Amino acid sequence: MTTFARRSGRRHPLTFALLLTLGLFATGGIYAATSATMASAETTPVAFESLVDEGEKLFMANCASCHGMSGEGSEAGPTVIGVGALSVDFQVGTGRMPMAASGPQAAVKPVQFTQPQIDAMAAWVASLAPGPGLPEAKYYDAEGDAAGGAELFRINCAMCHNVAGAGGALTEGKYAPHLRDLQPIHIYGAMVTGPQNMPVFNDMNLTPEQKNDVITYLKYMDKNPSVGGFSLGSLGPVSEGLFIWLIGLGGLIAVAIWLTARSN
Amino acid sequence: MAQKPPSSVVVASEGHHESEPGTAVVATGGVQNPGLEPEHQRITDLDPREEKKAERRIALFFSLSIVGSLIAAVSYIVFPIIPGDMQSVRLNNMFVGLGAAIGLLGVGIGAVNWAKSLMHGHELVEERHPTRGDEETRATAVEMFSQANRESGFTRRSLVRNTLLGALVATPIPAVVLFRDLAPAKDPIALMKHTMWDTGVRLAKDPSGIPIKASEVTIGSAFHVVPEGLMELEKHRLEEKAKAAVLLMRLPIEDLNESPERASWSYQGIVAYSKICTHVGCPVALYEQQTHHLLCPCHQSEFDVANECEVIFGPAARPLPQLPITIDAEGYLVAQSDFTEPVGPSFWERER
Numbered sequence: 001m002t003t004f005a006r007r008s009g010r011r012h013p014l015t016f017a018l019l020l021t022l023g024l025f026a027t028g029g030i031y032a033a034t035s036a037t038m039a040s041a042e043t044t045p046v047a048f049e050s051l052v053d054e055g056e057k058l059f060m061a062n063c064a065s066c067h068g069m070s071g072e073g074s075e076a077g078p079t080v081i082g083v084g085a086l087s088v089d090f091q092v093g094t095g096r097m098p099m100a101a102s103g104p105q106a107a108v109k110p111v112q113f114t115q116p117q118i119d120a121m122a123a124w125v126a127s128l129a130p131g132p133g134l135p136e137a138k139y140y141d142a143e144g145d146a147a148g149g150a151e152l153f154r155i156n157c158a159m160c161h162n163v164a165g166a167g168g169a170l171t172e173g174k175y176a177p178h179l180r181d182l183q184p185i186h187i188y189g190a191m192v193t194g195p196q197n198m199p200v201f202n203d204m205n206l207t208p209e210q211k212n213d214v215i216t217y218l219k220y221m222d223k224n225p226s227v228g229g230f231s232l233g234s235l236g237p238v239s240e241g242l243f244i245w246l247i248g249l250g251g252l253i254a255v256a257i258w259l260t261a262r263s264n
Numbered sequence: 265m266a267q268k269p270p271s272s273v274v275v276a277s278e279g280h281h282e283s284e285p286g287t288a289v290v291a292t293g294g295v296q297n298p299g300l301e302p303e304h305q306r307i308t309d310l311d312p313r314e315e316k317k318a319e320r321r322i323a324l325f326f327s328l329s330i331v332g333s334l335i336a337a338v339s340y341i342v343f344p345i346i347p348g349d350m351q352s353v354r355l356n357n358m359f360v361g362l363g364a365a366i367g368l369l370g371v372g373i374g375a376v377n378w379a380k381s382l383m384h385g386h387e388l389v390e391e392r393h394p395t396r397g398d399e400e401t402r403a404t405a406v407e408m409f410s411q412a413n414r415e416s417g418f419t420r421r422s423l424v425r426n427t428l429l430g431a432l433v434a435t436p437i438p439a440v441v442l443f444r445d446l447a448p449a450k451d452p453i454a455l456m457k458h459t460m461w462d463t464g465v466r467l468a469k470d471p472s473g474i475p476i477k478a479s480e481v482t483i484g485s486a487f488h489v490v491p492e493g494l495m496e497l498e499k500h501r502l503e504e505k506a507k508a509a510v511l512l513m514r515l516p517i518e519d520l521n522e523s524p525e526r527a528s529w530s531y532q533g534i535v536a537y538s539k540i541c542t543h544v545g546c547p548v549a550l551y552e553q554q555t556h557h558l559l560c561p562c563h564q565s566e567f568d569v570a571n572e573c574e575v576i577f578g579p580a581a582r583p584l585p586q587l588p589i590t591i592d593a594e595g596y597l598v599a600q601s602d603f604t605e606p607v608g609p610s611f612w613e614r615e616r
Contacts, residue, residue, distance in 0.1 A: 155470050155488050159549040159561060170552060171559050171566055171577075194484045197552035199513070204480035205469070205487055227350040229358060263380035264307045 023181065023222075048123070055124030058117055062098055071128050076102070083193065084131020085122035090189030092118045094182075104173035105196055132192045139208040140184035142219040149213030156201060157214070164226075164234035165218055170197065181222055184215045300387060308381045318381040322374050329370025336363025453613045457606045459491075459508040461587060466492040467512060467536065467597040470505075476512070477595045481534050484553040487512040489536065491599070507607055509539040510587055511549055512597070515556055519570050526572060529588040531597065536587040537573050540608040541565060543580040558584070581610065 060069065066077030073079030080088075091097040092113055096106040113121070126133060154163060162168050165179035174197055179187065191211050194200035206214070225231070232239040308315040339359030346352040397405075412418075418425055448455060466475040470488040473495035481487060489510040497504060517533035529535075537558070541548045546562035556570040565578030573584040585607050588600035606614055 151471060156486075159547065168550075168561070170550060171555070171557055174552065176550075194553055197554050199486035199551050199553045200482055200484040202480070202482050202485060204477075205485060224351070225354075227354045229354060259376060262304060263385070 051120050051123045052127050053124075054117075055120035055122065058113070058121050059124055062112075063121070066099075071125065080125050080128070082129040082131045083125060085126040085134055086132040086189045087193040087195070088122035088125045089118060089134060090186050090193060090195060092121060093189075094186050096195070105175065108177060132189075134185070135188055135192075135208060135211075139212050140188045140215055141212065142184050142216045144209065144212040144216040146213070146216045146220040148210070149215070149217030152206060152210055153214050153217050156206065160198075162234060162236070164231070165221055166234040179218050182218070184219065187211075187215050187218060300389070303387060304385065306381060306385055309385065315382065318377070322378045322382065325370045325374030325377060327370075329367050329374065332363050332366025332368075332370055334363070336360050336367060339363055453611075453616070456507075456608075456611060456614075459602055459607060460494060460504050461491055461508055461510075461599045461602045463599065463601050464592065465599045466592070467510065467589065467599065468492040468494070470509070471495070475596045478531055478534060478591045478597050479595060481512065481514045481597075483514050483516055483533065485512075485514050486549075486551045486553070488539075488549065507540070509547065510536045511539045511551065511558070512536045513551060513553075513556075513569055515570060519556060521571050523572065526586065526588075528590070529586055529600070531589055531591055534589065534597065535569065536589050536597075536599075537567075537569065537584045538587065538603060538607040540584075541580055542575075542582040542584060543578070543609060545608045548584060 059067075059071070063080075064071075066074060067080050068074050068077075071080040073081075091106075093111060093115070095109040095111045098112060099106045100109060122134075125131070153161075153165075160168055160170065160176035161179050162176075167178035168176050170176060176198070188211055189195075190198060191201040191206060191214070192203070201211075203211075226234065232243055308318050336359075339362075340356065343355040343359050344352065345356050467487075467489045468475045468491065470490045473490065473492065475492050476487060476489070489512045490505055491508050494501060494504055494508065512534065513536075514532075514534045520530065520533055520535070522530065539547045539549055541560045541562065543560065543563055543565050546560050548558050548560040548565070548567065550559035550561055551557075551569070552559070556568060557576070558567040558569055558573065560566075560578065560580065563579050565580035566576045567573040567580070567584055568576050572586060575581070575583060585603045585605050587603055589597050590600050592598045
């Protein structure tokens with residue numbers, strides 16, 4: 001009881017507002033930088049050409065040992081021909097690629113490249129063969145229908161990613177990652193490209209508008225802490241059961257011992 | 265009780281002469297009743313300053329309780345519940361709850377402290393009284409029953425008594441009939457063996473109900489599927505959905521190992537399997553598109569979609585039932601028939 005009180009009470013009401021403002025500035029800043037580079041890159045064919053060349057160099061230096069000199073893949077890694085710019089943006093932009101070590105699943109880690117470098121590699125991979133490209137900004141502005149997105153999320157995503165987006169375990173060391181505080185473009189990219197063991201949710205399954213609804217729901221969850229109080233990671237029976245068995249029952253046993261113990 | 269003489273020694277020595285030589289172990293030296301321990305002296309009994317301290321501590325708990333109750337009352341006004349604003353509910357609940365908890369715990373902890381450190385600490389022995397009543401009470405009770413019998417004529421008027429017993433037995437009969445009618449009117453076994461799927465029923469997306477074309481299912485895709493028309497059902501929609509829910513997946517065609525009799529059940533690597541686990545009926549939908557494994561979140565049963573959903577791990581006893589699919593003239597995915605076996609967990613009449 002006291003632990004709960006102290007921890008809940010410590011969160012100042014303005015902390016949330018401060019975090020939200022910071023998050024919005026960060027997202028806005030990154031978005032502004034991204035769209036500026038993309039706009040400048042795609043204006044002239046010459047600039048685009050040099051972008052592709054730069055992307056090829058970066059790919060040769062950082063990716064080709066697994067994905068092959070012309071992106072054809074090898075025993076160590078799958079082909080990148082036809083995966084599209086969106087796949088590169090997701091895999092490299094979330095830090096999953098380049099992988100630090102082979103394992104059941106590529107983990108999120110600090111991003112290794114700047115956004116212009118990622119865009120350059122994406123442009124080169126996209127030039128190999130057609131694949132999913134970056135969506136229009138209006139499809140990931142998180143201004144859609146949060147309630148509709150929540151329904152789609154429950155039907156299509158919640159079984160792996162948890163209904164609150166807290167993530168969950170899969171088989172043999174794989175897991176569905178949590179979906180908190182992600183960049184909207186990465187959520188969009190994951191749905192379209194189906195990274196690693198995630199199934200693909202193409203535009204005929206979830207339309208771009210519906211994808212934006214799902215993004216809206218996840219962003220809503222980011223901005224609104226659980227109204228039910230202490231969420232214990234939103235992991236459901238695992239963390240809640242652990243809490244009630246250890247702290248709840250433990251506390252009851254301690255009280256029972258205290259009640260019957262002899263006073264000094 | 266403390267003064268009671270130990271009697272077991274006497275009994276044992278008496279019995280010793282009469283008993284036959286045999287295997288019985290006769291206790292000779294009974295355990296002496298040790299009586300009560302010397303009375304425990306608490307620090308508050310011995311030291312008046314400690315007593316004063318305990319008194320102040322208890323008063324502090326009670327005062328805390330007053331503060332807590334006031335906090336609860338004030339918080340309810342300071343953090344009002346604003347309709348439509350869930351965060352206001354959170355703040356309201358938290359502060360009212362904390363105040364009320366301090367209010368109640370303060371009283372409780374204070375009272376227990378009081379009892380333990382200040383109220384007298386003498387140890388008492390309370391003798392248990394026998395459960396059997398004394399002769400007089402027993403005789404009165406018997407007399408009351410026989411008097412009631414005499415005055416009502418319960419044993420004498422056997423016609424009245426027997427019809428009363430009959431009436432009491434008959435009263436639950438309407439309830440039996442009423443409760444019996446809660447059972448499904450139709451044969452429940454048939455209901456469990458059939459779903460909404462039938463020849464030519466289109467596969468539609470959950471929750472929009474829009475039919476799916478085979479061309480829309482790209483490799484690696486997973487669609488959550490219901491029969492077309494389910495969303496328009498006015499009655500038993502959830503019951504039908506619980507039986508007919510299907511997961512549609514497209515695997516690279518070379519990854520799919522199909523037995524000859526099921527070769528026509530898929531379309532270009534697109535397969536449809538019941539989403540209801542054969543263990544206890546949880547929705548199995550954790551699909552890994554590279555390993556083609558389907559994981560049930562409840563008890564970790566694992567099914568291999570590439571091999572007709574055979575169980576590769578966990579408590580499920582049977583593969584997930586496959587829905588035979590094909591395409592219609594317009595390119596939409598349709599069911600060839602209903603499932604060929606009952607979906608979901610086992611039930612007694614499943615094989616019948």
